[in-house]
Amino acid sequence: MALVLNEDEVMLKETAEGFFADKAPVTALRKLRDERDETGFDRALWAEMADMGFAGVVVDEDNGGVDMGFMAAGLLAEQMGRNLSASPFLSTSILAATALRASDNAEQKAKWLSAISSGEAVMAVALDEGAKHNPHGIQTRAEKSGNGFKISGAKAMVVDGHVADQMIVAARMDDDQIGLFLVDPKTSGVDVERTIMVDSRNAARVEFDNVEITGEALLGAGDEVLNKVLSAGRAVVAAELLGAGGAAFESTVAYIKERKQFGKIIGEFQGLQHRASHLYSEYQLARSAVLASLTALDEGDENAPKYCAMAKAKLANFARLAAQEGVQMHGGVGMTDEYDIGLYMKRIRVLQELLGDASYHSDQLAAQNNY
């Protein structure tokens, strides 16, 4: 298993480091938030990301992508995590692109994958419905209706659903299988409510009231397609958590090397040193988990879904600790809006929850391992 980056990957990592630090640093997120931007991300940035090939990182070359695989996607996501860069990368380039690539629907696939690579289309995948991630409990129905389907139900936490040009909706079909359906949010019966989240990023609650779609809108059905989307999403969210948690950790270590109290640099106190060193150890395990899951996805390893789920659980716990220790070790200034550490805590909280938190994945792992 490749746990060490190869030359191409090191180059991409360096490019991504420069790109996101330069074009989408934390100050950019603050600006979007303070100006109450209607989109919640910078469309010019997204266009540049498409030009760089980032938008189509896992899209095949025939459809305008660069097809660099999930390791590359993870390296990009890590830098987005480090800089809290807002973009529809997760919703469009990972979740939607993976659903489309797994689809047998050649026409839709070609059309939308090309639109993703070029940056023309923002897409959102509507999976969850309740307060917690529960893909097996999907209740939204897609009833057969003539040659098409009628969709009814309510979705929550549809990332970037407020600006999506097209949605991919997971709904239960007449045979109880879960199908993935393309739905234009402008279709009659679709109601979209933007939900601004704690991290100043956006999702939507979306209601579908007997929404009529054609048979052509069905991308695929069954657990296999859905699981591919979930695994890809979990690994990439884990990579973003690695970046956000890593940046929180590093800025905290930097802070305790500067701050003085009792006539000493506070980093001299063993009470802080040992906690920082423990966090460093967790950071190392977190990085290995992310690299292992991304590699497994790229190699088509049969254990990839398990590794992606374990990585998501591990990274949720690591980044949560990094955020909590970060705010605590920053002391009073950690509670202020002026310092970035609080913004990291907010983003990490959202990422922890997305596509299953640590408890969810621990429970699933136990079930899969028969205990």
Added chain:
Amino acid sequence: MSDLKQFRADTRAWLEENCPESMRAPVKSDREMYWGGRRGKFQSDDQKVWFERMLAKGWTVPSWDEKYGGAGLNRAQEQILKKEMKRINARNPLPSFGIWMLGPALLKFGSEEQKLKFLPPIARGEIRWCQGYSEPGAGSDLASLATKAEDKGDHYLVNGQKVWTSYADQADWIFCLVRTDNTGTKHQGISFVLFDMESEGVEARPIKLISGKSPFCETFMNDVKVPKENLVGEEGQGWNIAKYLLTHEREMIGESPLSRSLSEMAVQQTGTVDGKLPDPYLRGKIAEAEIDDWAMSMTMARMLAEAKAGASLGANSSMLKYYGTELNKRKFELLMDAAGHDGLEWESERSEEGNLARTWLRTKGNSIEGGTSEVQLNIISKHILQLPGA
């Protein structure tokens, strides 16, 4: 086929043919192993056959040069051999502090004469070694050790006491840290010497542990004569060798000792109800420990791969030691939780003489020996995070 693929295929075939069936089961305790030495005894014919076959291949010390009794395998081949042995659960034919600790120190710091004299008997399991590091007043603060070695011309006269000398009562020779100079800082003036445990003035007394077992001793040195040719490296250079060995030891301690997964062992202890462990809180904690265990093994693989690519493990060996031992303690706490009343039995045949309870107690030493967890965290703070005053 690449050379490595060929090597893997050959190794697999050889192991299949040569590893006796009874040597393919996990051991329950150190005592079931063949540790070699003057008093070493094989406990079965299979054990003897397995040892002799591995010895003939040079695979008791696969990476050492042939002139020192090894097979001269490179790192990739050595990893393949390890993996192939693990694949069939083949037992280590010769666990040995000589192989794990003294050997690497001699290879790096010893003279050619010393290597040729001491390494082959280690490879052949003829001489069993123990380590004389800690003292009653020098535990975590190892460099404050006081065992004195006076220069008497052609030999040193050694006086002092060591503690936590593993299996000193069964070992033939000891590698020992002594103070040859008192004038500089505490790190200066430490030397690394070797001597026969049968030398006049050496006495080892076992220490009984909370597990009821006595793998460690107190070792007393009273006017012990150590020939100067048994000094490894230069006089006063012993701390460098000690640090090198501790780093080496830490990398080893990080490895998980469980032969089966934590959850399999827990299921065996408590059974399942509707396919689940009956205690949901324990079930969750076990799942989390399994996730950490996986991430830990990926981290060891990653760091070894990085080291192979030219980077040194450096202070990260402290991270591996810290995390690995703490995780190991966590896993045995969970196993004791799972075992409940059954895990408390100390003497019954049913409990294999309290095997789980004794092993659980033994793991408490993991985060103390080879540098406590707190010392490892200090090392990370100082050398990796570069925190002031660490």
